[in-house]
Amino acid sequence: MNNKLYDTLEICLQALENGDSVDTILTRYPDLESELRPILEAAQQAHAMPAPMPSPEAMRRGKARLLQQAAEMREAKRPTRGRQRVIPLFQRLAISLSLTVAALMGGTGLVQASSTALPGENLYPVKRTWEDMRLLFVFSPTVREAMEGEYEQERLDEVSELLREGRVVSITFSGVVTESTASSIVVSTVPVALTNATTFSGDPLTVGAAVIVTGQTDSAGHVSAMAVQVLPPGSVVPTGENDESEKPSTVNDNSGGSVPSTNENESQDENESDTPKKDTFHIEGTVQSVDGNVWIIDGQTVYVNDPALLALVKAGMQVEVRGYFTADGRFIVTQVEIKNSGSDRTGTNPSNNSDSSDDETNANQNDNSNDDNSSNDNSSDDGENKNENKNENENKNENDNSSNGNDNENSNGNESHD
Amino acid sequence: MxxxxxxxxxxxxxxxxxxxxxxxxxxxxxxxxxxxxxxxxxxxxxxxxxxxxxxxxxxxxxxxxxxxxxxxxxxxxxxxxxxxxxxxxxxxxxxEAISETHMDHQPGPPIEFDLREQNRSVQQAYAQLTSEQQHVLALRFGEGYSLEETAAHMKKNVNAVKALQFRALAALQRQIGEVPHE
Missing domain, CATH: 1.10.1740.10 (RNA polymerase sigma factor, region 2, helix turn helix motif)
Incomplete structure (x- = not known):
C-alpha cells in the first residue's frame, strides 16, 4: 500500500515539476487524494523556496581565498618535494658509487693481471685503458704530469722487455736521443735502427733531442724505426732506466789516474733538483760558443749549473763533458775535461773541476801519488764518494791528506768548493 | 561549461x-x-x-x-x-531566533510581503525537519536531482528515497501547519 503511495507521489511530483496544478494531478488519483494532497502542497512550497544566486562579490572573495589557500599549499609543498628529491638523489649517488666500486673491485684482478702485459698481448689493451681511466680521474696538473711521465717510462720499459725477449711487435715510445749515427740512434737506452723508409718530422734530429719513435721491435734487439718525430725543446720524455744509477763504475783504466770511467752511472750533482735520471753521458768536441751557462759543443747545446765549471771553459777549447739529460731533454754538464785549451792549461787535467769530479780526481791523485793501497781506489770507494755531497768530499780529501801526511795535493780542486 | x-x-x-x-x-x-x-x-x-x-x-x-x-x-x-x-x-x-536574524524584513508591496511571509514559514518548518529529511528535499527541490540521482548521492535505493521524501514532505506539511502566523 505504502509502496503504491510512494510510487504515485513520485509520478505526481514529476507532473508538478512539469507545471501541472495539484488539483489537476489529484483528479487522476481520486482514491489517494486525501493522502496526497498535503504532501503535494508541501512539495509545491518546498519547490517554491527561494534559491538565490550567490553574489558576484562573494564568489570573487571565495575564489581569492581558495587560490590563496592553494598558493600556501604549494609553498608548504616545496620543502617536502625537496626532501623527496634528496632521497632519490642520494640513493642514485649511492648506487652509482656502489656500482663504480664494485666495477673497480671486480676489475682489479683483470687490471692486475694486465699490469705486466706487453704490446701485442691480449691484456695489453686493458692495461692501456686502465692507465687512461686513471688519468681521467686525475685533476691535479702536477699529479697528472707525474702519472703521464710514469706511463711514458712504462712504454720505454715495455720496449726494452720486448727487445730482451726478441719479439716482433709494433710499438711507439718516446725518449731522449743519446747517441746518433747515420744509420742508428739510441733513444733513452733503446737502440733504434734508421732505414731509408724511416720518416722524420719536427726539429732536426740531434743528440739530446726528445723524440717519439714509431716502429717495430725485432729479434736482433733493436727497434726498426718507421717514423721519428722530434719534439720541441722542453718536451717531457723519459730518459731511460735508472735502476743502475746506484751501481759503481766498473770501468776504469786508472792508468793516467785522471780520467774517470766512461759512461758509468754516477750521481753527479746533488744540487741539481730536476734530475730524475742521472745516467751519465759524455760529449766530446770543440766549444763553439759560451753564453752564460749555455755552451754549444759541436752543435750540441749543453747547460752548466755549477758556477765553478763556468770559469773553466772558453770558446775554442777542445773538451769532453759529462753530464745527464733532464726530463725535459736538456743536457746538464757535471764534469769538464779540457782536451786542448789552446792556452796555458793542459787539456787532460780535470783537476780544477768541481763537485764530485773534483773529489774523484783528487782521490785518484791521492791514491796514485801517495797511497799505496791499490790503484783501484776509485772503483768502489770513489763510487761511494761520488754520491756524497761536497762537504763530505772535502772531509775525505782532508782525511786522505792527513793520513798521508802530505799536503801537496791541496792545490787541487778543494779550493774550488766555494 | x-x-x-x-x-x-x-x-x-x-x-x-x-x-x-x-x-x-x-x-x-x-x-x-x-x-x-x-x-x-x-x-x-x-x-x-x-x-x-x-x-x-x-x-x-x-x-x-x-x-x-x-x-x-x-x-x-x-x-x-x-x-x-x-x-x-x-x-x-x-x-537568536531564525525569524529575527535571517529573515528578510525589508519593506515592500503587500503581495511580496505575503510571499516573504509564506517563505519564512516554510523555511521555519523546513528547519524543524531532520537532517536527512532536509537533505533529501534540498537535493530534490533545491538542486533538482532526479529520484535516481538523489538515491545515488545518498547511497540509498530508489524505494528508500521514495519513502524518505514522502515522510519529509509530510513532516514539512505538519511543521508549516504548526508555524505561528503573525
Missing part, C-alpha cells in the same frame, strides 16, 4: 594548478551555494560555508582523500556535512 573536463580538473587540483582550481570553483560554486542556502536560508552563511567546502576539497585532494571522479557529488556531500555541523553548533549555542 563545454570546456570543463572533470578528469583534467582532478589532475589540476592534484597539482594545485590555479586554472584548474578556478574552473572547478566556477563550475560548482553556485550549486553548492544553492544547496547550503536551501538548508540554512542565510545568504552570507551559505556563501561562507560554500567557500569552506572548496577549501576542504583542495585539502582532501592533496591528502588523497578527495573525489576520484564525481567532484560535484563530493562537494554536495561535504556541504551537507558542513551544514549539519553548523546546525549542531547552533543548537548547542542558540543565539
Amino acid at each position: 563545454s570546456n570543463y573536463d572533470e578528469r583534467r580538473a582532478l589532475e589540476g587540483l592534484q597539482k594545485l594548478d590555479s586554472q584548474a582550481i578556478s574552473a572547478v570553483y566556477d563550475q560548482y560554486y553556485p550549486e553548492v551555494f544553492r544547496y547550503v542556502y536551501y538548508r540554512l536560508s542565510d545568504q552570507a552563511l551559505a556563501e561562507d560555508i560554500a567557500s569552506d567546502v572548496f577549501v576542504r576539497l583542495l585539502e582532501a585532494v592533496q591528502n588523497r582523500r578527495g573525489p576520484q571522479s564525481n567532484i560535484k557529488g563530493w562537494l554536495i556531500s561535504t556541504a551537507s556535512h558542513a551544514v549539519t555541523d553548523h546546525l549542531r553548533q547552533r543548537y548547542r549555542r542558540p543565539v
Whole structure:
C-alpha cells in the first residue's frame, strides 16, 4: 500500500515539476487524494523556496581565498618535494658509487693481471685503458704530469722487455736521443735502427733531442724505426732506466789516474733538483760558443749549473763533458775535461773541476801519488764518494791528506768548493 | 561549461594548478551555494560555508582523500556535512531566533510581503525537519536531482528515497501547519 503511495507521489511530483496544478494531478488519483494532497502542497512550497544566486562579490572573495589557500599549499609543498628529491638523489649517488666500486673491485684482478702485459698481448689493451681511466680521474696538473711521465717510462720499459725477449711487435715510445749515427740512434737506452723508409718530422734530429719513435721491435734487439718525430725543446720524455744509477763504475783504466770511467752511472750533482735520471753521458768536441751557462759543443747545446765549471771553459777549447739529460731533454754538464785549451792549461787535467769530479780526481791523485793501497781506489770507494755531497768530499780529501801526511795535493780542486 | 573536463580538473587540483582550481570553483560554486542556502536560508552563511567546502576539497585532494571522479557529488556531500555541523553548533549555542536574524524584513508591496511571509514559514518548518529529511528535499527541490540521482548521492535505493521524501514532505506539511502566523 505504502509502496503504491510512494510510487504515485513520485509520478505526481514529476507532473508538478512539469507545471501541472495539484488539483489537476489529484483528479487522476481520486482514491489517494486525501493522502496526497498535503504532501503535494508541501512539495509545491518546498519547490517554491527561494534559491538565490550567490553574489558576484562573494564568489570573487571565495575564489581569492581558495587560490590563496592553494598558493600556501604549494609553498608548504616545496620543502617536502625537496626532501623527496634528496632521497632519490642520494640513493642514485649511492648506487652509482656502489656500482663504480664494485666495477673497480671486480676489475682489479683483470687490471692486475694486465699490469705486466706487453704490446701485442691480449691484456695489453686493458692495461692501456686502465692507465687512461686513471688519468681521467686525475685533476691535479702536477699529479697528472707525474702519472703521464710514469706511463711514458712504462712504454720505454715495455720496449726494452720486448727487445730482451726478441719479439716482433709494433710499438711507439718516446725518449731522449743519446747517441746518433747515420744509420742508428739510441733513444733513452733503446737502440733504434734508421732505414731509408724511416720518416722524420719536427726539429732536426740531434743528440739530446726528445723524440717519439714509431716502429717495430725485432729479434736482433733493436727497434726498426718507421717514423721519428722530434719534439720541441722542453718536451717531457723519459730518459731511460735508472735502476743502475746506484751501481759503481766498473770501468776504469786508472792508468793516467785522471780520467774517470766512461759512461758509468754516477750521481753527479746533488744540487741539481730536476734530475730524475742521472745516467751519465759524455760529449766530446770543440766549444763553439759560451753564453752564460749555455755552451754549444759541436752543435750540441749543453747547460752548466755549477758556477765553478763556468770559469773553466772558453770558446775554442777542445773538451769532453759529462753530464745527464733532464726530463725535459736538456743536457746538464757535471764534469769538464779540457782536451786542448789552446792556452796555458793542459787539456787532460780535470783537476780544477768541481763537485764530485773534483773529489774523484783528487782521490785518484791521492791514491796514485801517495797511497799505496791499490790503484783501484776509485772503483768502489770513489763510487761511494761520488754520491756524497761536497762537504763530505772535502772531509775525505782532508782525511786522505792527513793520513798521508802530505799536503801537496791541496792545490787541487778543494779550493774550488766555494 | 563545454570546456570543463572533470578528469583534467582532478589532475589540476592534484597539482594545485590555479586554472584548474578556478574552473572547478566556477563550475560548482553556485550549486553548492544553492544547496547550503536551501538548508540554512542565510545568504552570507551559505556563501561562507560554500567557500569552506572548496577549501576542504583542495585539502582532501592533496591528502588523497578527495573525489576520484564525481567532484560535484563530493562537494554536495561535504556541504551537507558542513551544514549539519553548523546546525549542531547552533543548537548547542542558540543565539537568536531564525525569524529575527535571517529573515528578510525589508519593506515592500503587500503581495511580496505575503510571499516573504509564506517563505519564512516554510523555511521555519523546513528547519524543524531532520537532517536527512532536509537533505533529501534540498537535493530534490533545491538542486533538482532526479529520484535516481538523489538515491545515488545518498547511497540509498530508489524505494528508500521514495519513502524518505514522502515522510519529509509530510513532516514539512505538519511543521508549516504548526508555524505561528503573525
